[in-house]
Amino acid sequence: MSVSDPAEQPLQDRVNNRSQRPTSEAFRSFMASQWAPADAPLPERDEVADFAARRRRAISDRFPGERLVIPAGPPKVRSNDTDYRFRPHSAFAHLTGLGLDHEPDAVLILEPVDEGTGDGGGHHSATLYFRPLAGRDTEQFYADARSGEFWVGARPTLAELEARLGIATAHIDGLEVAVTKGVGSPAIGGISIRLVRKVDENIDALVDTARYNTAQDQDTLDLSEFDALDEQLAEALSELRLIKDEWEAGQMREAIAATAAGFEEIVKALPRAVAHRRGERVVEGVFFAKAREVGNDLGYETIAAAGNNATVLHWIRNTGSVRDGDLLLVDAGVEAESLYTADVTRTVPVNGTFSEVQRRIYQAVLDAADAAFAAAKPGVKFRQVNAAAMEVLAARLEEWGILPVTAAEALSDSGQQHRRWMPHGTSHHLGLDVHDCAQARRELYLDGELAPGMAFTIEPGLYFKAEDLAVPEEYRGIGVRIEDDILMTTEGPVNLSAALPRTPDDVEAWVASLR
Template sequence: MTVSDPAEEFTEATPGSQPLEERATNRSQRPSSDAFKAFMASHWAPADTTLPPRDAVADHAARRRRAISERFPGERLIVPAGPLKVRSNDTDYRFRPHSAFAHLTGLGLDHEPDAVLVLEPADAGTGDDGGQHTATLYFRPLAGRDSAQFYADPRSGEFWVGARPTLAELEARLGLPTAHIDGLEVAVTKGVGATEIGGISVRLVRKVDENLDALVDTARYNTAQDPESLDLSVYDALDDQLAEALSELRLVKDEWEVEQLRTAVAATAKGFEEIVRALPRAVAHRRGERVVEAAFFAKAREEGNDLGYDTIAASGNNATVLHWIRNSGAVHEGELLLVDAGVEAESLYTADVTRTLPVSGTFSEVQRRIYRAVLDAADAAFAAARPGAKFRQVHAAAMEVLAARLEEWGLLPVPASEALSEEGQQHRRWMPHGTSHHLGLDVHDCAQARRELYLDGELAPGMVFTIEPGLYFKAEDLAIPEEYRGIGVRIEDDVLMTEDGPVNLSAALPRTPEDVEAWMASLR
């Protein structure tokens, strides 16, 4: 009989000695016998190897890649989709790829975690479509049914999460060369180094995939001429410029993108109809805002991929909280219900619409007065939105109307003209946010674009943005008469700029107080 190590006996007997990475699977009772493995690998119907047709988005995505290629000749560009993210223990959030990745590949939905698009520099004019780069999509394809991954991997096995496309299928759909993700490390790191000695400069979309960030950083460090004095801020600037360029590439939408946004807006309008139908149940429930939220979410999942962002379903004083997403309050007759919601299409383009509804179906006198002021501000913003106008002028037009109304109601401590000056801004107490933002793959799209192309930029055909003025009078605001307190109103529409001026993509949803009341009556 051998004598065991006391430390081993202690380890085996001590609770908590199991490695942490193994504890997530403590609940599992998976079979592991050879007989089971052999049986699982047999008697499956042959896989369908028919290749799908080319996606409608493929040519648009190719043009986008060509555009970004022209900005960075001679440099390797790396755009990751991102990994799965843990929600709780061994369960993940639904996967959504990074917007830059979706824009350059055309891939939406949830089937490409860990994928990476690599644009490899080529001799001038010899790249894809005569550009400066050749693109390859690195991807983890479907595991064969004769592999253990098929039934044993809860993150990527078909038995657990459904089929994944093969390399050949994605290449056929996207017109984009594909390669197994096992080759990614070499593709990212080969030839990296100082350009003055013949190395290749790399630019990466950072903070998407931590492992890829580390891989690129290591390659940069290992190939630096003087690693000890390496200035990482230089590389940060390179990566920031890529993110900036990718953001600016989305400022003007192509016709395919516009159609996706129309689809998202149409589904959003259906979601708002469901909200109105759900109002009686919302009023009867102790957390009526959740009833409203759930009604819209059901339609978003039916008609699209998901929500474009967390729904704001804010009744009464909660409507004065700009990003109220707890949605834990009651909904009472006589209150206003502010709902800011958008459906994300399967292409990942999202709508962003706000309507403020009288819960009882009819606005009170003071509610109507505030609502009309916000609507007039929105209409003024529409009138200011013309090709060639500055983006900031849309906001300025809305502010002029709201400041004038606040002065008329005796709420401003100074004349409207003084409030509108840079030194004043007192009116912003009740309208603290911007009136417009670009819209697309992200609800606040193009956010990394340079100021001179965004806020100070000119409106151009193909731009899609919101117009969303509001007034928010908090219940605890002692600077206003009591009749105004606890009322929040916002009206938000999605706008396509054309050569002839703005087109309201969300015009199917009523905007005037009279039309809102009639619409609600027709649905209830």
């Protein structure tokens, strides 16, 4: 068998066949020479650094004496050897202040120290383990398609990130020791680990192995005890995000302003959408262009739903046509470079004018949204916002003769018939994730009280499917949702997305002005 026989090439090396990279010593030597020196001064401290430090301190106070491991996550394969644009895990972004796409595989470790001697007087010292910029005299510089500067652009150095974030940094080569050293039962002087799981499989395996190898009795080891430790950390990190700090609120305002600009582009593109066989893709495309132009990306896949597609709650195929006389429901949000996202929905008449029945349905949804907003006050339970909207929708459905029972019967726990046409909740928390704080305990989320700093949506809707024989024919094929992003303050709720028209008259005037 010859050396060139493909059977001798290891499978994992075959991905490099397309590169056809020279391997001569002359090439390597030449590639390592004649590069301008990189003598840029260290960057200034990021505005977010002090806010992120306070968040780390809050988590440190929750888990003194334990090692906390928070991975950013690895790149995710899209197809063969191409990756999706990288987005770090939200818990990592929250505790470091790092957004964008330059920290794949990074891990934040909060190492326990003597009480009160850690960062900011806390119980831990934080270190960010990171793969820094490779020197131009290394093969990684030009040969590593995932982290080499020649392929993906410059990465920050350890010193640069430390200056920006105020967090000690270390090369990722030291990560394994940092995660596993001293792990064991606290009863015999070991260190307990808590991990944000299902972010990086390699880190999961590293922690699991360390726990297993240091267990006092491997035969009776109860892995569910470790799962509980990790779940409590995920819960605490999620609950920490229930109250947004001043910096976070500013980022959300930026994301929402960018989203409003994206909605204007959608309305301008309506004639082109009507003329295209897949007009929903035209709508999706113009919003995505604005998101990439002014932000980092979409906060989630855009719902661009015309006609009956608007009755599909998470319609993201966006393959339908946009027809004159239909309503167009668009649920979209721009993700800022900090990764905070907006989540806004507007429903507009494609031809610029609501029909009588469209306006009737739209006004009912708007009234429900306004009732929910009026109910949202500091100290009010989160679930009461939903209840206020449901009361309005049930009453309208009864007025129209659609409900098979009275509104009061429908609103009872044993009824709920109105939910056929409004099956989702009216509100969810919003922030780094479009459905933020998802691991928070029920008593702090649904049963929790609204407090200054909370950011959430108000998004009632009515959805009458074309095949729904329980409603009059004139209602069928119409879906309406109005969604706004709310910031609770000490004075009450503030609608951060109020710049986008909401009343039917204002929506019609808006469409006319942009067309």
